[in-house]
Amino acid sequence: MRTVQAIDDHERWLAGYGLGLGLRRDGDRILAGHGGSMPGFIAQLLFSPQEKVVAVAVTNESQARLGDLGLSLVRTTVEEWPVAPEAWRVGEPPRDDVVPLLGIWFMESAQLVFRWREGKLEARYDGMLDWEPPAVFERETDDRWRTVSGPEHGEALRIERGPDGSVARMVWAGYPVTREPGPWRAPTT
Numbered sequence: 083m084r085t086v087q088a089i090d091d092h093e094r095w096l097a098g099y100g101l102g103l104g105l106r107r108d109g110d111r112i113l114a115g116h117g118g119s120m121p122g123f124i125a126q127l128l129f130s131p132q133e134k135v136v137a138v139a140v141t142n143e144s145q146a147r148l149g150d151l152g153l154s155l156v157r158t159t160v161e162e163w164p165v166a167p168e169a170w171r172v173g174e175p176p177r178d179d180v181v182p183l184l185g186i187w188f189m190e191s192a193q194l195v196f197r198w199r200e201g202k203l204e205a206r207y208d209g210m211l212d213w214e215p216p217a218v219f220e221r222e223t224d225d226r227w228r229t230v231s232g233p234e235h236g237e238a239l240r241i242e243r244g245p246d247g248s249v250a251r252m253v254w255a256g257y258p259v260t261r262e263p264g265p266w267r268a269p270t271t
Contacts, residue, residue: 128156130156137159182249189258190264193206193208193263206231215232218231239252
C-alpha cells in the first residue's frame with residue numbers, strides 16, 4: 083500500500099499516493115499516512131517504516147491546516163531520540179587461556195573490568211560512561227596483547243604468570259594490574 087502509484091509534483095517528488103495511503107518524501111525518508119477531517123476536527127497520521135516512528139496530530143478545529151506538522155514531528159523524533167543499544171547476543175566463548183584474564187582487576191586503585199565480547203578482549207574503567215568506548219585488545223603472543231582502540235590505544239598488555247603457570251598479574255601501559263587494589267608497584271620485568 084506504500085508503493086508509489088501517483089506523484090503530485092513530478093519535479094521535486096515531495097508528495098504522492100500509494101494504494102490508499104498518502105506518501106511524503108523528506109530527503110531519503112519516505113513517509114506514509116493519511117489525513118482526514120470531520121465537522122469539528124482534523125487529523126493527520128504519518129509513519130516512517132524505516133525508523134518505526136509514527137506521528138499523529140489532531141486538532142479541535144475543522145479549518146486548521148496541519149501541513150508539514152506530521153513530517154516535522156517524525157523528523158524531529160528521529161533526529162533527537164536516542165538510538166537504542168544493539169541487543170546483546172550470545173557470542174563465541176573465549177578460549178580457555180583467556181578466561182583467567184576476565185573479571186575485575188585493579189590498576190592501583192582504579193577498577194577495571196575485562197570481558198570477552200564479539201570475539202575480542204575488552205576492558206572498561208569503572209565509572210566510564212556508556213558512550214565511551216572500551217579498550218579493545220588483539221593478541222600478539224600467548225602472553226602479550228596490544229590495545230587497538232579505546233583508552234591506552236597502542237599500549238601493550240603483558241601477562242605475568244606465577245610458578246604454577248596461572249595468571250599472577252598483568253602489566254598494561256607500564257602499570258601493574260592486579261586482582262586487589264593497592265599502591266603502584268613497579269613491574270618486575
